[in-house]
Amino acid sequence: MENNRINGNDLIAIGYKENHAMGVALKINKKRLGYTREEMLNHFKMVLTTPEQYLGDKVFHPLAEILLNIERIDAESIQLKTDPQDYAIYGEEHIEEGARKQMNTAMKLPVTVAGALMPDAHQGYGLPIGGVLATNNAVIPYGVGVDIGCRMALSIFDLPASYVETHADKLKEIILQETRFGAGHGFLKHERIDHAVLENTLFNTHDFIRNLKDKAWTQLGSSGGGNHFVEFGVMEFAAADKNLGVEKGKYLALLTHSGSRGLGATIADYYTKLAMKLCKLPYEAQHLAYLDLNTTEGMDYWLAMNLAGDYASACHQVIHDKIKTSLGAELLAKVENHHNFAWKEQHNSEEVIVHRKGATPASKDVLGIIPGSMATPGFLVRGKGESSALNSASHGAGRLMSRTKAIKTLVASDLTQLLKDNGITLLGAGMDEAPMAYKDIHTVMAAQKDLVSVVATFSPKIVRMANDGSRED
Structure with missing residues (x-):
């Protein structure tokens, strides 16, 4: 045909x-x-x-x-500004034109105050992934993203790095036993875990959210598809970090990446459609439809967004607690940060709504985690509070090619060899998540040296991802 x-x-x-x-x-x-x-x-x-x-x-x-x-x-239609406001771009030479075009459109919105584009940026829906946008009392559902509150969580254990090699089978068994992956996947009733997040009053008072409680309970403690992962690896501190209380050395660590699952996706879909119905923008900006926070609809989304963020955090907490218990280790330090969210922050002495769609908060001295890929290092970083970047940094390496292109063009034997060369055991995942589909994390980090400083390096060793082709970016 x-x-x-x-x-x-x-x-x-x-x-x-x-x-x-x-x-x-x-x-x-x-x-x-x-x-x-x-x-x-x-x-x-x-x-x-x-x-x-x-x-x-x-x-x-x-x-x-x-x-x-x-x-x-x-x-x-609501009229856009004739020309986009100026905004900072980091790693400009590595950012595709589609992402630049989307950011330029966002900078024409009448509610836009400031913006920035991170070095891992690539085209998405509405605001590009890697885009940061500050608005005046307005929240953009697609500026937050579909996977609301998606985050990184890192646990550093009191076990040496050599544990990865000496107890590889045990670590592999723990990951397979204590995690569950893929869009729509969750736990049976007898497997479910209670958590304080399920007691949020919105589950009882908000008609739309009330209908999502069973889905939230079913998927609590599970991970999504696409680039979400749970992995054991080696955390290396080149120098002691007094604030974290971790001495110089190499440690066993657990790193996870996932978000608010079906709860967040359903909230995002509902409020995106509502925003597009209430906020009529020109065609090129339709996915940037926004809700005024002085309206009932705007405040309802804000509350639902925050619930989804808390839920995403609870999912990571459940995963880390279950694995820590199975491992029988003590925790030296834990770090967590999120993206795909909107925050009320100060910019030029005024309160603004800062959307970070695939961007890491990086205010002065704030810790964050920036992963590479299944076969490249990630970094524990400390923010420098760069105002031109709206106190932000990248949320990862960023895609170099689409999932479809990766599946069609990358060779499985090349991935197998790369994993072998780096001593990595991969559980699940498809060619769409191969490291070759991503930008060079070292190039991305070099482009944001003014935004963050590196505290420690994480090298993945046992990696689990979804293998069902699902995606929850």
């Missing part, structure tokens, strides 16, 4: 503009109606030329209707 895929550039070439009509046309094309690509393009051109003739057409009538009303729709 001939590929019917048509993109925005194809529609522009036959006369369409980047507006809501283009969006409707692309949705119609996704239905794959049996037409060839050329036939679809010819229909789209004819509808554009004489939309009134297609008002009764069962396929193209939505496009005809919007074309006949496009001037009114554009006039009713």
Whole structure:
């Protein structure tokens, strides 16, 4: 069958503009109606030329209707600023044009105060992943992201680094026994664990959230798909850190990356659609629809977002507690930080809402964790409080290629050899998470030396990820 895929550039070439009509046309094309690509393009051109003739057409009538009303729709849309505000870019030479274009659009919003782009940035929905945006009393659901409150958690144990080699089978068994992965996966009723987060009043007072309690309980303590992981590795401190209370040396450590699971995804989907309904923005900015925090809808999302963040933290706590118990070790230090969230912070002496979509908080002396990939090091860092970056840093290495491209182009034997060379045992995961699909973490770290300082280095050794192809970025 001939590929019917048509993109925005194809529609522009036959006369369409980047507006809501283009969006409707692309949705119609996704239905794959049996037409060839050329036939679809010819229909789209004819509808554009004489939309009134297609008002009764069962396929193209939505496009005809919007074309006949496009001037009114554009006039009713909230107007963007003519030019984007200036913003800081770190590692600019390594950031794709799509991410820059998305950030430029975000910097035109009437509520935008300031912004920054981190060196791991790549294109997403709405705000690019790696984008930081400060707004005036407004929160953007897609500026937070789908996996609300996604975070890193690190436990450093009182065991030497050699434990990874001497007790490899035990560590592998612990990870397999105490973790569960993948979109939609969770625990049976007799396996569930109670936690204080489930007592949040929203589960009893908020009609929408109330219906999500069982899902939250089922998935509490599980990990998502995509780039989420649980891994044992070696934590190396080149010098003692008095604030953490850890001496110079190498230690066994546990590092996890996951978020708010189905709870957060459902909240994100509901409030994104609500924002897009209430906040009519031009086509190129539609996924940046925002909610005023002085409105009931805005405050409802804010409360739900914070619940999802607390829930994500609880999931990590359950995982770390279960593994610590199975390991029978003492904890030397624990560090946790999150992204895909919005915070109320001060910027130029004014309160703003700072969205960090795939960006790590990096205020002065604040600790954070920036992972590389399954075969490259991660870093425990201390923020420098750089105001031009809105006190932020990258949340990882950042994707170099899409998941689809990685699966189609990367070779499994190359990944196997890379893991062997680095002494890494991989449990699960697919080629879409191969290290070659990511930017060089050392290049990313070099681009943000003004944002964070490195406290210690984490080298993964036993890595578990989902192997079902699911994603929860």
